[in-house]
Amino acid sequence: MKTKLRTHFEALVPLTDDEFNFVHSHFSSQTAKRSTYLIKEGEPVKYVYFVISGLLKLIYTNESGEESIVSFAMEDWWESDYMAFYSGSKAHLSLQCLEDSVLYRISLEDYQNLCDKSQKMLRFFLQKAQRGHIGSQQRIISFLTLSAKDRYEHLIDRYPALLQRVPKTQLASYLGVSRETLSRLYSSKSYLDRTT
Amino acid sequence: MKTKLRTHFEALVPLTDDEFNFVHSHFSSQTAKRSTYLIKEGEPVKYVYFVISGLLKLIYTNESGEESIVSFAMEDWWESDYMAFYSGSKAHLSLQCLEDSVLYRISLEDYQNLCDKSQKMLRFFLQKAQRGHIGSQQRIISFLTLSAKDRYEHLIDRYPALLQRVPKTQLASYLGVSRETLSRLYSSKSYLDRTT
DNA sequence: CGGGAATAGTGACATAAGTCACAGGTATCA
DNA sequence: TGATACCTGTGACTTATGTCACTATTCCCG
Incomplete structure (x- = not known):
């Protein structure tokens, strides 16, 4: 587990043993059962999480209590309500386990300390933030240019494992369509309809 | 103009005169007429741009040549095809002036040099990237949870000046709806329809 | 193990949005 | 300044998606 974190960092920045141990000392580990909340809307956001295993x-959640999935976070992903985390405000988002999960986490204080003391980690987080921005931008492009069906296929293409691990209802929520519409995209009925 | 850049940096990180001059030496300035392309799809991306004035x-652009607006960049905004810029690959996006514009720009080499030599600027770019990520995530949430009309009002709320500066056709493209649909959202006809 | 909750498919219908076509107005630039 | 391209609204129609309801099945958790 410690190795997994190190490998993850070293994919972007090389670290000596000492450096890694120093970095590692800023993190704590946590396990969480399926359906547990790591972040709840309206509450302070203490940590950024790194997913060792799980999902x-x-x-x-809108005013009517309907949920939309902003993002899935699987192995090797960082996740949090970043806006609330960085600014110290209350969460507008919630973060919930879809599977039993093993996590590393870092507090804002430790994060800032780490960035102050390690130029390498500052660079690491810069690259992560850049990639996060680029990834979100691509998702925006998919909303601008693709149909629900194409967005679905695009998603399954990139993350085939999601289909096994996540109910379709949740995929629909991530894609921004109703579960019924997603269901019908691949029902035999819709194919018959089209040929008439 | 130089002052504008400094003020922009100092909103996030304080700089001495020497520090700012050092930073400034990594940038070059450019003006560009309305409708000029700063980045063209398929070509290398030399710079990240900072907008002093203009838009x-x-x-x-999809396979059929239809354009979708991924983002507007107004005064004090940074913009580029970041994926292509950081990786040195060809642009998948284009960046075009909607108005005559005055810009600063920085090359990848200068950007990397600057980050190596200035911890402060590294922190600056980290914060910019974080905010960029957060902003894109909020746009995703607007696609997931809002109707075209609500997205439009949300946009005008945040950037009222856009309404004066950008034709509705372009706003429609940014919102992911056809120009006709956007037009009808506020036509008297649709209000009449609703009352019947 | 058993029962309640979650998941998934689908029919029937309502609504939102897209597409194509046309016309009048406005901006732009050679 | 005048021709041309762009912008905007709108009618008529098509298509995509949402909503509600019901059912069958599967999955958990106590």
Whole structure:
């Protein structure tokens, strides 16, 4: 587990043993059962989480209590309500386990300390943030240019494992369509309809 | 103009005169006429741009040649095809002036040099990337949870000046709806329809 | 193990949005 | 300044998606 974190860092920045141990000392580990909340809307956001194993969903809940999945977070992903985390405000999003999960986490204080003391980690987090931004931008492009069906296929293409691990209802929520519409995209009935 | 850049940096990180001059030496300035392309799909991406004045649009063009507006970039905004810029690959997006614009720009080499030599600027870019990520995530949430009309009102709420500066056709493209649909959202006809 | 909750498919219908076509107005630039 | 391209609204129609309801099946957790 410690190795997994190190490998993850070293994919972007090389670290000596000492450096890694120093970095590692800023993190704590946590396990969480399926359906547990790591972040709850309205509460303070103490940590950014790194997923060692398991699966999380980041969700936005509207005034009517309907949930939309902003993001899934699987192995090797970082997740949090970043806006609330960095600013110290209350969460607008919630982070919930879809599977029993093993996590590393870092507090804002430790994060800032780490960035102050390790130029390498500052660079690491910069690259992560850049990639996060690029990833979100691509998702925006998929909303601008693709149909629900194409967005679904695109998603399954990139993350085939999701289909096994996540109910379709949740995939629909991530894609921004109703579960019924997603269901019908691949029902035999819709194919018959089209040929008439 | 130089002051504008400094003020922008100092909103996040304080700089001495020497520090700022050092930073400034990594940038070059450029002016560009309305409708000029700063980045063209398929070509290398040399720079990240900072908008001193004017207005840009970042666009994605699909196989049929239809454009979608990924982002507007107004005063004090940074913009580029970041994926292509950081990786040195060809642009998947284009960046075009909607108005005559005055810009600063920085090359990848200068950017990396600057980050190596200035911890402060590394922190600056980290914060910019974080905010970029958060902003894109909020746009995703608007696609997941809002109707076209609500997305439009949300946009005008945040950037009222856009309404004066950008034709509705372009706003529609940014919102992911057809120009006709956007037009009808506020036509008297649709209000009449609703009352019947 | 058993029962309640979650998941998934689907029919029937309502609503939102897209597409194509046309016309009048406005901006732009050679 | 005048021709041209762009912008905007709108009618008529098509298509995509949402909503509600019901059922069958599967999955958990106590």
